[in-house]
Amino acid sequence: MEDAKIVALYWQRDESAIRETEKKYDRYLVKIAHNILSDLEDSRESVNDTYLAAWNSMPPQKPDILSAYLAKLARRISIDRFRYRNRNKRQASEYALSLTELEDCLSGGNTTEEAVDGILLAQAIGDYLRTLPPESRKAFIGRYYYLDPLKEVAAYCGMSESKAKSLLYRLRLGLKDHLTKEGYL
Amino acid sequence: MNADTLHDALTLLPEDLVAETGRAREHRPRTRRWVRLAAMAACLTLVVFLGRLSIELFTPKGGAAPESLEAMTNQALTDQENSQYRRGDAAPAEVPDAQAAPEEVPEAGAGPSADAVTGSASLWLNQNTLHFFPQNSATAEAETGAAASDTTNLLTTHLLESREALDAFAGACLTGEDRTAFADLCQVYGEAWFSEHSLLLVRLPDAGWTPVGLARTDGVWTLTLEADETRESENPQWILLDLTAGVLTQADQVLVEYTP
Numbered sequence: 001m002e003d004a005k006i007v008a009l010y011w012q013r014d015e016s017a018i019r020e021t022e023k024k025y026d027r028y029l030v031k032i033a034h035n036i037l038s039d040l041e042d043s044r045e046s047v048n049d050t051y052l053a054a055w056n057s058m059p060p061q062k063p064d065i066l067s068a069y070l071a072k073l074a075r076r077i078s079i080d081r082f083r084y085r086n087r088n089k090r091q092a093s094e095y096a097l098s099l100t101e102l103e104d105c106l107s108g109g110n111t112t113e114e115a116v117d118g119i120l121l122a123q124a125i126g127d128y129l130r131t132l133p134p135e136s137r138k139a140f141i142g143r144y145y146y147l148d149p150l151k152e153v154a155a156y157c158g159m160s161e162s163k164a165k166s167l168l169y170r171l172r173l174g175l176k177d178h179l180t181k182e183g184y185l
Numbered sequence: 186m187n188a189d190t191l192h193d194a195l196t197l198l199p200e201d202l203v204a205e206t207g208r209a210r211e212h213r214p215r216t217r218r219w220v221r222l223a224a225m226a227a228c229l230t231l232v233v234f235l236g237r238l239s240i241e242l243f244t245p246k247g248g249a250a251p252e253s254l255e256a257m258t259n260q261a262l263t264d265q266e267n268s269q270y271r272r273g274d275a276a277p278a279e280v281p282d283a284q285a286a287p288e289e290v291p292e293a294g295a296g297p298s299a300d301a302v303t304g305s306a307s308l309w310l311n312q313n314t315l316h317f318f319p320q321n322s323a324t325a326e327a328e329t330g331a332a333a334s335d336t337t338n339l340l341t342t343h344l345l346e347s348r349e350a351l352d353a354f355a356g357a358c359l360t361g362e363d364r365t366a367f368a369d370l371c372q373v374y375g376e377a378w379f380s381e382h383s384l385l386l387v388r389l390p391d392a393g394w395t396p397v398g399l400a401r402t403d404g405v406w407t408l409t410l411e412a413d414e415t416r417e418s419e420n421p422q423w424i425l426l427d428l429t430a431g432v433l434t435q436a437d438q439v440l441v442e443y444t445p
């Protein structure tokens with residue numbers, strides 16, 4: 001079923017919207033959740049919470065790109081679950097690894113910029129990503145948004161793992177420079 | 186700001202950027218199916234080849250099952266096209282290789298005749314020729330000198346392990362219609378055939394013998410021949426033995442037993 005029809009079902013408060021969403025995007029969402037949580041059971045629960053969040057948010061939300069909207073929900077819910085689960089311990093996961101890697105583009109200590117509105121920061125990151133070639137942009141978003149393993153990122157970007165690794169390193173430094181210029185760091 | 190803050194901001198990235206990568210993730214390049222199938226086929230071929238190679242390398246020389254050799258022999262000999270050679274109608278006038286009889290075998294003598302061949306005889310391989318020397322013939326020792334120069338009465342055997350060797354044999358030993366008939370007979374033995382088989386040509390001084398067994402015991406091959414009812418002592422007989430490649434080598438000894 002087309003995304004627009006599924007969104008319409010949500011707006012009609014038709015429960016088949018969730019079934020159609022699950023039919024079309026379940027695997028996609030489980031993958032996103034699993035990249036963050038590294039646990040299938042937790043991932044399933046996150047995805048179920050995602051369906052519920054979609055049901056509760058539409059309306060009033062009417063996303064143009066349903067897949068990206070659902071990915072955003074799944075990502076946020078999975079990260080929240082990860083933080084809750086790992087409040088006292090850090091487990092190895094792609095999310096935890098990416099936290100370490102993203103330290104490259106951050107300042108050393110806590111600053112007042114921590115209070116910067118997330119939406120503005122997201123806009124700044126988006127502006128930086130739009131300056132990049134498509135393959136670089138896909139690599140960055142694939143690695144740090146979808147949290148795909150480096151091997152998979154390299155595969156769907158059509159490059160070797162080592163090249164993807166060095167590319168991501170340069171992108172992180174570039175993002176740091178960009179955020180510094182924008183006054184976030 | 187810490188990495189968690191950055192991740193929270195990433196969650197809020199514009200959807201068009203997220204969707205762009207999402208499409209790339211869905212349409213990631215996959216290895217084409219035929220490439221994978223071809224790779225699997227190549228691997229399978231390699232495994233089969235290596236398996237066959239290892240079997241051939243590690244199988245003792247001459248260690249093939251006698252039953253299969255016998256069956257192959259019988260099959261070759263029941264071929265109607267072979268009949269004129271088995272009957273000896275077009276046997277070669279001379280067999281040059283037979284003159285190279287080994288010096289260490291002093292009993293060289295006349296071949297089996299219709300009345301004399303009732304015992305056994307040994308064949309020694311010298312190059313690609315097997316020479317027959319009757320061990321129990323009372324006249325053999327006395328006729329050694331004469332027999333050495335009269336190759337028509339010698340039983341000879343040529344072990345041919347390639348198509349080139351077969352052609353060379355035909356060119357050296359056969360003439361005229363005999364060569365043409367022999368070439369027709371041997372058309373079935375191509376290069377591919379010789380990759381798995383050897384051809385043993387046995388020339389008996391007289392016709393009317395049918396091989397009934399070929400077996401290997403303690404490194405000695407025993408070829409058992411049985412007399413036909415229509416034996417003809419005047420003409421030589423050619424027998425074609427179809428063997429698995431490598432089961433009989435230049436180093437093997439062959440014992441021929443005649444049963445009247």
